[in-house]
Structures are given as C-alpha cells and as structure tokens.
Amino acid sequence: MENLNTIKMENLNKYVNNYITNKYVLEFVNKSAEICNPDKIYFCDGLEEEKKFLTGEAVKSGELIELNQEKFPGCILHRTAINDVARTEHLTYICTTKKEDAGPTNNWKSPEDAYEELSGYFRDSMKGRTMYVIPFMMGVPGSKMNKIGVELTDSIYVVLNMRIMTHTGRIVADDIIENNFTKGLHSKGELNLEKRRICHFPEDNTIMSVNSGYGGNVLLGKKCLALRIASYLSRKEGWMAEHMFLADIQTPDGKKFYIAGAFPSACGKTNLSMLIPPESLSGYKVRVIGDDIAWMYIGDDSRLWAINPEAGFFGVVPGTNIKTNKNAMLTIKKNTIFTNVLLKEDNTVWWEGMEDPPDKGIDWKGDAWTKDMKDEKGNLVPGEHPNSRFTAPISQCPVVSHEFSNSKGVPISAILFGGRRESVVPIVYESFNWQHGVFIGASLRSETTAAAMGVGKVVRNDPMAMIPFCGYNMGDYFTNWLDIGKRMKFPPKIFFVNWFRKNREGKFLWPGYGENLRVIEWIIKRCDTFSNNKEKEAVETPVGYIPAADAINTKGIEISKQDIKELLNIDVQEWLKEADEIDKFFSKFDRMPKELIKELNNLRERLKK
Ligand code: GTP
Ligand code: SPV
Ligand code: MN
Helix, strand or coil, X not given: CHHHHHCCHHHHCCEECXXXXXXXXXXXXXXXXXXXXXXXXXXXXXXXXXXXXXXXXXXXXXXXXXXCCCCCCCCEEECCCCCCCCECHHHEEECCCCHHHHCCCCXXXXXXXXXXXXXXXXXXXXXXXXXXXXXXXXXXXXXXXXXXXXXXXXXXHHXXXXXXXXXXXXXXXXXXXXXXXXXXXEECCCCCCCCCEEEEEHHHCEEEEECCCCHHHHCCHHHHXXXXXXXXXXXXXXXXXXXXXXXXXXXXXXXXXXEEEECCCCCCHHHHHCCCCCHHHCCCEEEEXXXXXXXXXXXXXXXXXXXXXXXXXXXXXXXXXXXXCHHHHHHCCXXXXXXXXXXXXXXXXXXXXXXXXXXXEECCCCCEEECCCECCCXXXXXXXXXXXXXEEEHHHCCCECHHHHCCCCEEEEEEEEECCCCCCCCCEEECCCHHHHHHHHHCCEEECCCCECCCCCCEEECHHHCCCCCCCCHHHHHHHHHHHHHHCCCCCEEEEECCCCECCCCCECCCCHHHHHHHHHHHHHXXXXXXXXXXXXXEECCCCEEECCCCCCCCCCCCCXXXXXXXXXXXXXXHHHHHHHXXXXXXXXXXXXXXXXXXXXXXXXXXXX
C-alpha cells in the first residue's frame, strides 16, 4: 500500500468496506473521488447480505420499489427519468487520437477535448451521494477471453444490475493484476439530457458515462466494455466481439448445433435464443447460452468458437408473455429488476399482453393509470414504456444450456444475421460463402426500434447489428471479419433471416416466435454435412440460396402456399434499389475492403441477368 501517500487523506476517510489493495484500482478510485466528491466510497463485495443492504437503502431513497415478495421474491421495480429511457446514440462517442480510427459511423471527440468536457460534468456530481466501487468480470469463469473492469457509480440501481449481469465483488477483485482492467466511471449527475455523454477511450481502456441512469448507457460492462472496447481489442488480437445471441440446438436424432445470431436491438435475439419448439417439432431442444453478446475466436480445430461474456439478461419487456416467450416469463419470477413497467395495486407488475389489464395502477412515469385511459389522440395509454426491460440471471432460465458455463465456449455451425423488414427481404436466405456472408452482414438494414432514443422509425443500415456498438472504424471491422474467415478451415455458414415481412394489409406474414424453429431446421439441415438431400432443399437466387418450395416444414400451422411464396419472394427491381442503398452506405467509408465492393457489384450483375 506504499502508493497510498498519493491518495488524499480525506478520500481515505470516506472508504467503507474496503478490501482492495491493488494500487491502480485505489488510484483510480481516489482520482475519480477528487473530481466527483462523494460523501462516502463503498467497496462492493458482491455478497448476498450486500444486496439486502443496498436494496434497503435504495427503497428508502425512492430509487427502487420493492415488489410483492410473496408473488415476486427478490424482485424490485425502478423508474428512470422520463428523458432517460433508452440508449442515446447521438451522445455516445469513440474518443481516439485520430478521428479516422473512430470511422464514419461513430461520433468522435479527441480524448483531450472529451476529458476536459467530462471533468466539468463530473465535477462534484456525487456530492451528498455514495460512490460505489464495483469490480466486475465479463466472461466465463476460467475462460482465456475474460476481461476485468472496475465501475465507479453513484447509482444503487447500477450496482444491483451489475450483480446480475456480470460476475462482481471480491472473487473478481482478487484477480486484477497490476493495471489490467477497464476503468469505468459513471455518475447520474443531474440526468440532464443536454449534458449526457457516453464516452469510450479505447486507447486508455477507459469508459466515462454521465447524466444517464439507463441500462445500455450505464451498465458499463455490457455495450461499452463487452462490445465497444472489446471490439477495438478484438481487431488487434484477431478475434470478434459481436451483438449476437448464442443458442444450443439439439435435433430429434440427438445431433448438436450451436448457432449465433446478430439482430439489431429489439429484433428478436432473446426470443430466438430460448424458443419453445412447436408441437410438430417437439423432438428438438433449444437451450440458451446467451441473448445479446458473443465473443468469438478461432479454435485449434480451425472452427469458430464462442462464449457469452454476460451472466444476465437485460431483456425487452413488451411482447413478452406466456404465449410468445414462456421461458422468459419463468425466468423473471424471482430475483429480477423491472425497469419502467406498470405497478399494480398488489405491488406486482404488469405490461400489455402479459395478462388481463388491471383496472388501475401506477404507470412507468409514476402517474396514476387506469385501463381505459386515453391520450389526446384517443389512443389507450400504455402502462409500460416501449423499451421497458427486465434484468434476470441467465441461470434462472428453465432452458439454460450447460454450455453456458463452459469456459471453452461452443463451436458455431451457423451465423444468422437478421433484420426487421416489412418488405423486400425474404424470410431466409443463405450466403454462397464466407466472403459473401460478410457482405450480407455488412449490408444489413433494419427498422429502428425503441431501444435507441430519438432515432424515429426508419429503415437504417446496421451492419452486423453493430452500428451502435463498434468501437472503431467499421471499415477495419469488416476487414477483421474477412481476415477471420481466411484463417478458418471450417467456417460457419452464414444466413439472413427476417421474421417481420408483412402482407398488403400490414399483418405479419409469418407467425414468428417458437415457429421460427421451422426456419432454423432448414438452416441446420444446410449445415449438416451428413444430410444427403441438401441440394434438393435449396434454390439459387441472385441474393443467395433460399429454401425450395416445400423445404420449410409447415405442418401444424395455418399458412397458405401464397404466403410462403411471398415470404420467399425476391423482387429484382426492389433488390436493385436495395443495392443502391447499400452502395450509398458503403461509399461513406474510406476503409471499405475491396472484397465487399466486389460482392456488391456481383449482386448487381446477378440481379440484372
Ligand atoms: P435487445 O435486447 O434490444 O438487443 O433485443 P433482442 O434482439 O434480444 O430482442 P427481443 O428478443 O427482446 O425482441 C424484441 C421485440 O420483438 C419483442 O417485443 C418481441 O416480442 C418481438 N419479437 C421477437 N421475436 C419475434 C418474432 O419472431 N415475430 C414477431 N412478430 N415479433 C418478435
Ligand atoms: C440493445 O439496445 O441492444 C440492448 C439494450 O441490448 S441496452 O443494454 O440498453 O443497450
Ligand atoms: Mn442488444
């Protein structure tokens, strides 16, 4: 502890429960405390008693509401500020020395300017509050991929979420070697939207977030570390950090396939990763390994392997119910944090579709609510926010895969890209090879959702579902994908899926949810090197391979031949326009790999033939 003489005595006097001796961690705590000026500095140990104690504190201050402990044991409710309900992409920055290293798809500030601006916003931001020190680990215990971080925050909501989403406390702190950890500083500040900043300093392994209390902005292990900082590192070190679910699928004859899928925010990753097979496919077992993030590396066997670095789900509430996602409903019965849902009179929670609406309650804003309340336009007022969320341990999911805790990870058979597209894009198509698959990922376009604030509802380019999460120049990111492909002898096959195509009346053509397994079944057959009727089941189109007329099993669902035809339809004129949009997007990049330009030209040529 020789270094403590650089630590101000008055900060030292504020320490509560300190068990950390690593001088770099203490230096980071001390420097941050000098700026933020908290009343106390509490070192989180991650133990069970601590959860009780912190929950009690937060209930007292009104930050949290304890739910009915008989019906929802260990569950709490949190309401964010009304201006703080989702990630704020326009206030999220990659702060690299050179602007071109952040690339054309990220907001950029120089580290110098960003630190200067932030020190103003953090100045005295914790006065009258406690600073919580959270050592955390992203990864699977025992994995060589693991990354350690230390988050300092003035929010108990953040501490309780991090306890679920990551491995935290003493067990982690003991593993910090020298200054090998990501520094994360968060303060709610005044929750002022004008002064909200989510800044990443990949060159310094540092994250600073201020004036927000919302999930993706403040749980710094998740999008900030496990995607933005990790993607930056992965490029240097030759692996991949991706916005992907990981599912473990067992076929009726006992074969195992592990699939990974990148769909943009609120486009179905959680739902797919734990789906319940429909009756006619009841021989299948689908088990979840992860629902949001995958770290992937090339194994000794020259295949692509992946782990889920998270320990919890931070899942979308609306649309979740017993019919659509029973496994999620069972997961969130206990030890769950609900954010921005309706509070019922019996101190339980409700959201649209969950069950019959209660007569009254308190909505996500904290206002009195009744079930037939209407807004100025005459629409029913929802009780929950469209981006309301649940935080729950993955281990509580009834279909958690035992591979979830396998430190080696799982070998991936198929990578799925997916989007939310009303038209143009068929329900599924398969790439011709890895390079073409990377092109398909890079040209992913999807309707925006409530997961990001202020983006409206438009179709936007979201390559590999990573547009909000890539911590460096996306041109280099595409090159990393291509390089990884070149280094593998047995790369996974790459597919695109779209559950959201609509008919002329604006209704979804495909039932979705559990029924998506019908499409996954076709995908798996395409990956199964021992299946002998592969060719028969696919048709080549200018876009890629699609299932042959009867190749998707529709036994047990009512869907017309015409609808299936529409779901698989590829309209050349529409696709030529799609190619123009891809072209427009690609031309933003100075560092676009030539292979992808070539793939775009090839697509156009195939379409014109
Ligand atoms: P993030 O956590 O934001 O990264 O989202 P996610 O990709 O995990 O999305 P999630 O599975 O939570 O789904 C988002 C929304 O889409 C929810 O309202 C779901 O009910 C809905 N959804 C998921 N799968 C389907 C589907 O197959 N069809 C339809 N129509 N809706 C779906
Ligand atoms: C997403 O928006 O993709 C999420 C939720 O998974 S958040 O963690 O808030 O970013
Ligand atoms: Mn996500």
